[in-house]
Amino acid sequence: MKPEQRLQSQITTFLRQNDYFIIKTQSGPGTDIGTPDIITIDKHGKFLGLEIKRPDGQGTVSAEQKAVGAQIKRNGGLWYVIDSFTRFLEVIDDVEKLF
Numbered sequence: 494m495k496p497e498q499r500l501q502s503q504i505t506t507f508l509r510q511n512d513y514f515i516i517k518t519q520s521g522p523g524t525d526i527g528t529p530d531i532i533t534i535d536k537h538g539k540f541l542g543l544e545i546k547r548p549d550g551q552g553t554v555s556a557e558q559k560a561v562g563a564q565i566k567r568n569g570g571l572w573y574v575i576d577s578f579t580r581f582l583e584v585i586d587d588v589e590k591l592f
């Protein structure tokens with residue numbers, strides 16, 4: 494399993510164990526370019542889009558991904574780029590503090 498896939502798997506496992514609604518999107522036909530890798534809604538109804546990048550810092554965020562992220566935020570959702578499980582836990586902690 495590639496490092497980015499392993500990170501995605503860690504994150505989806507955590508979210509499922511903590512009762513988040515979750516969609517793990519699949520890239521390819523039928524999925525709009527730029528769609529976040531993981532779409533989740535927490536127990537307060539907060540929409541959270543997560544764009545996962547490889548943990549070595551070499552991943553780049555595409556223009557389409559940035560555009561989708563901006564649209565999510567304009568509509569009141571949250572969008573983050575995640576490149577480590579530590580960063581993911583920080584984000585979840587910040588999101589929970591919003592309530």
Ligand SMILES: [Mg+2]
Nearest residue numbers: 530544545546
């Ligand atoms: Mg990705």
